Amino acid sequence: MIHTIHSLRVRYGETDPMKYVYYGNYAEYFEIGRVELFRSIGMSYNEIENQGIWLPVSEYKIKYLRPAFYDEKLEIHTYIKKIPGVKIEFEYEIFNEDRIKITAASTTLFFLDAKTNKIIKCPNYLMKLIEENWNKEF
Structure with a gap:
């Protein structure tokens, strides 16, 4: 497993009139988590794309447990729990901020x-980085 933690503060423009984070913004938070996970293992998302690989999302599942609010500091925990193949x-x-889990989600790319x-297997250079960083937390 690979696990990263990234913190961010909810900006006003990410909220609805009740000052709750608008539900559509969570997808962007998860993208931030993925980008930072790749960066932490040694390759930025941009470098992956520069190698000629796209990573489109094919599935997205989310469970909202509690709202997040304007100006609240959030921790995004991102995990890879399975060695990738074509996905x-x-x-x-x-x-x-109170360390209460407010959201759980998953994406498949x-x-x-x-x-x-064409769909391909995880490139060797990326698989090597994943394997080298397996069981690490960043």
Whole structure:
């Protein structure tokens, strides 16, 4: 398993009139978690794309447990719990300032060759980084 933690503060523009985080913004929070996870194991999302690999989302599942509020500091916990094949699965938990879990989610992405537009297995250079960082927390 690989586990990363990234903190952010809820900005006003991410909230609805009740000052709750608008539900659609959680997808962006999870993207931040994925980007930071890749960066922590040694390769930025941008570098993966520059190698000719796209990572489109094919599934997204979320459970809202409690709301997040304007100006609240959140911790996004991002996990890879399975070695990837043609797809890579991420799991997420978001905790508020009181360390209460407010959201649980998962996304599945697949590896797509940008030139051929065909689904491929996880590239060797990325698999190597995942394996080297397995059982680490960042």
